[in-house]
Amino acid sequence: MWCSPIPILLSSELAGRGRDRSALARAARPGGELVRILRGAYVQRHDLRGLSRSQVHRAKVVAARLTGALDGAVLARESAAVMHEIPLVGDIPQQVQVVRLGRDGGRSSAGIHTLRAGCDFQTVLDDGVPVASVAQTLADLGRRRPLRDVLAGFDAMLRAGRVTKEAIAAAAPKRSRGRPRLCRTIEAADPNAESPGESLSRAVMIEHHLPLPALQEPVRDQRGGLLGRVDFIWHEHGVIGEFDGRVKYGRELTGRPVEEVLLAERRRELDIESATGMRVVRWLWDDALREQGLLEILAGAGIYPSY
Structure with missing residues (x-):
């Protein structure tokens, strides 16, 4: 069943409760308590705070269905x-x-x-x-x-x-x-890409003609124990890339302090560098979104455009 991430108020239902349409229009003025997201459909202004663009759009789609649009x-x-x-x-x-x-x-x-x-x-x-x-x-x-x-x-x-x-x-x-x-x-x-951030990072690499890495390869220690899978690896350049962090940590916290998770990630990074002899570099969502940040991080590790 389609659901909206926030409650949708229909003018037809509100009018049936004795609230006239002019009152709805006044409540939906700039700064008012309501926001009209579609003709005949309103939401509480405070409910919109913190929603992603996809969630806001989903609410509009559900409203379109409810109003017959x-x-x-x-x-x-x-x-x-x-x-x-x-x-x-x-x-x-x-x-x-x-x-x-x-x-x-x-x-x-x-x-x-x-x-x-x-x-x-x-x-x-x-x-x-x-x-x-x-x-x-x-x-x-x-x-x-x-x-x-x-x-x-x-x-x-x-x-x-x-x-x-x-x-x-x-x-x-x-x-x-x-x-x-x-x-x-x-x-x-x-x-093999496991998150939108990894996909966005790879798109930046492709559009800027960087050598493309292998994705999600396992890395093992000297005894063959699995240290984990890395997001990106350039074998020929001796570089491992990891899309960080905040989203990944959000999935892994499960009640653990952020500092503890960050420390564990840093230890894992050092173990990977020790086991592989490769350099590990990290970047954030904003680095990939703005592109230049990611390009500078990779250039610092010796990953340059091929042409």
């Missing part, structure tokens, strides 16, 4: 990605993205953006609502958005076994605009 429509592109839980990097449109099969696109109204779609547009039912298939969603986004935005989604869906590279390629018309970009993204996709 999705009747006769198929969720598409970023809206479909959000409901399929396909990770995206970068902006998500303010409007809910849909196609209406057999009709022209390019229209916007009441928070809904209607797009064009071919007759072979692939759909599935999700909780009874037509949604672009995972393959169709990735094909549409991969033709229109840069590698850094979409590689995490491609990697994640391949890793989860929810799609194949062949299915993604088949979902895009062979002579469609953006197909060369899509083909490059399909080629770059790798199910």
Whole structure:
């Protein structure tokens, strides 16, 4: 069952409780207690605090369903990605993205953006609502958005076994605009990547022509004991790369003090350097997102563009 991350207040229900529409409009003015996220749908302003862009968009999609705005429509592109839980990097449109099969696109109204779609547009039912298939969603986004935005989604869906590279390629018309970009993204996709941060880092490496590392390789000590798997390894350069930290620590804390986890990570890093003779470098989400930080860290370890 589709659920919103925050409660949605429908004007039809509020009016039925004796609250007139003018009162709702006043409450939704700038700085008011309510925010209108779609025609006829409101949320409490304080509930929006701390939500990710994907969570806010999910609330809008659920609101569109509750108000009937999705009747006769198929969720598409970023809206479909959000409901399929396909990770995206970068902006998500303010409007809910849909196609209406057999009709022209390019229209916007009441928070809904209607797009064009071919007759072979692939759909599935999700909780009874037509949604672009995972393959169709990735094909549409991969033709229109840069590698850094979409590689995490491609990697994640391949890793989860929810799609194949062949299915993604088949979902895009062979002579469609953006197909060369899509083909490059399909080629770059790798199910061995284990987090959006790792995928974003690899996209930066690809776009800046850095030598590509092996992913998630096991590292063992002198007695053959497993020290762990490393995110990236450049054997020919003697460098190991780890996407840090804060997300990984959040998964691993389970009640342990942050300092204890950080110390354990540092000990692991020293053990890996001792066992392999390689240099370990780390970077954060912001380093990869801004690109220059990651490029400088890798350059400091001797990883430079190949051309």
